[in-house]
Amino acid sequence: MQPIISGEFVQELDKKFVQAQSITSYQLMERAAKGFCQWFLGKFDNQKPVHIICGVGNNGGDGLAIARILHQAGRSVTVFFFDSPDKKSADYTYNFAILAEEISKVSIQASTEFHFQDEIIIDGVFGVGLNRPLSGLYENVVQKINSSNNTVIAIDIPSGLASDDLLLGIAVQAAYTVSFQFPKLSLLFPEHTTYVGELVVVDIGIGIHFFESYSTPYLWLRSFDIPKLHKTFHRFSHKGDFGKVLLLGGSEGKMGSIVLSSLAALRTGSGLVSACVPKCGIPILQSCVPEAMVQVNEGEKILELPIQIDDFDALGIGPGLGITPQGVDLLTYIIESFSKGLVVDADAINILAKNPQLLRRLRNCILTPHLKEFERLVGPSKNHLERLQKAREFTTQHQCVLVLKGANTVVCLPDGRQVFNSTGNQYMATGGSGDALTGIITSFLGQGYSLEQAALCGVFHHGLAGELASKDKLRGTVASDIIDKIPETFKNLGIL
Known part of the structure; x- marks a missing residue:
């Protein structure tokens, strides 16, 4: 870099x-x-x-x-x-x-x-x-x-x-x-x-x-940095080698977010993708994403405990989850019980902000806040320089990876390095784009990538997919357009 x-x-x-x-x-x-x-x-x-x-x-x-x-x-x-x-x-x-x-x-x-x-x-x-x-x-x-x-x-x-x-x-x-x-x-x-x-x-x-x-501490992520960060697979690789991931989220009226995360994980190459959603979301998931399996949850309109997480290689939680007492219990359980790679996004970040005691228990975790969500976590910043300093203090204190989303998304690493992404454009500022990123990063974690590799590859592929999708669509680009272009990013980078 x-x-x-x-x-x-x-x-x-x-x-x-x-x-x-x-x-x-x-x-x-x-x-x-x-x-x-x-x-x-x-x-x-x-x-x-x-x-x-x-x-x-x-x-x-x-x-x-x-x-x-x-x-x-x-x-x-x-x-x-x-x-x-x-x-x-x-x-x-x-x-x-x-x-x-x-x-x-x-x-x-x-x-x-x-x-x-x-x-x-x-x-x-x-x-x-x-x-x-x-x-x-x-x-x-x-x-x-x-x-x-x-x-x-x-x-x-x-x-x-x-x-x-x-x-x-x-x-x-x-x-x-x-x-x-x-x-x-x-x-x-x-x-x-x-x-x-x-x-x-x-x-x-x-x-x-x-x-x-x-x-x-500042680095610039370029296209020729990416291939060496990727794992390689061969013709004898099977779906188990490509990872088994679970995405948790969705609530009544907000099922689209977990649909997008699931599709993005599949397009990124996960071998098996499951979604844990409340009962109201089961027919939506099974009709919109037939390639994904649905883990049945006891909650009718929002997710509730208990859930099964032991068999998965990585989890992603937050898209469409809602900020509820049940959501707090769910995130607490996952943080305390799941030791493998975890992506925390959207409402799960807002839950962390309201329950700061959970921050002390984070491990093997990537947080993906946009600027407002980050502000809820650490307080307001006067400017971007101060925001970067607060992000560095946060990641070194909690030994996590933080993806600060926006133009030139910044991947903040536990050792204090901050990596600015070179891909992406203004046409990605559309609902569901962040949900797609959650699915992409979770997929890479499930495939055996380190937290750093998954975050860096995730933001680069996500931004490049947005660039490809918006060539024709411009302001009409939507999140599903970005997801459709994920496979093309691998082709463009020469990654098999």
Whole structure:
């Protein structure tokens, strides 16, 4: 997994890499610019003019290199540069000197009056080194960019954002942010969504071993991290090898959630899936999910004890369960009696929040709260940085895995590491999507995966399935569409 280091170390990392590779910083900048342009030319095949706003540091140097490459590709490019007394970086100066004469160059001064028309704007004003709010001419330029209503693309990080902290003041509101090698931490904060837009991470070839000297709890989960986390099976494998799981939940009027969890577990590859539901849900389960077995429960409209759990390899509890005294008894029994892998979601998390004494008894457990459910567990947070800190304290204290759901879902591990998922999109914000994730993670646990493996594989496959499902459905994507695409995620990742 790719470490996410602090912005203050990026320049040092670059120096280490160029020295080890016997290349120049200009050549590394060229590599980044080529990666950006490869993405850009694949994304924007129209011939709209491109305006690139360049600061005087290395982010501006990136912008100048991008201008040169796009011009060579036949695009109409205008470079806006600051006539500033600030010291210009060496790579900025060199890239400016080799710009083709045909590229229009506009000096930005305090008296400059300019307006953007129907162009694509590339923001290369400030990079990860910024540690103060924007002011003066820079603030004025960012205001003009934001009021232009054009497509704006930020190089590495939107100008005005600090790399590791919350925004102070104004920042570029980008439709796309193309970050190099790893996403800077602040790009993953929900508070910065309107500034970051769609996040793209371009690999520029800096190997993981170059990050070893930098201490960071933050990691970025990528597609080529996933295959090695998976177990392998062979043609003599039978349904017992693929795990026997039980999903518990559902109540009158809320049976759809456990239906979705059961379907997701089956599509993820569980050998045997059972659902424990109240009596009112039995005909629904058996008609909607004929491949699943139904464990008959004494409860008419809600689940009640007793239940049989000893024969299963993993349990998932919570979808549609309801918050009732019977639910408290049920969750208490499972926590105290089941020592194998357990996924706790939805109403089961809300029960934990109301009965904190149960938290001390957790073992072999993955909790999957969304932001509101997490708030009920640990209290409100001022911002996402504080939320991440509370999640780290929670998982290290209770030695559990916590999947904090949302854009760039974070898998929080008992050793303090926090892994940001790179898959998924806004079209997954639909009822039942979390129930599908419960089924996926429970399935992996039942197949013999560790808590860490199950959580990481679960969130990645879930997000990728959402991306595949929404290609055609867009805002019309529903949870069952996501479930239908789970098998395709294995194919895309080359996992048999």
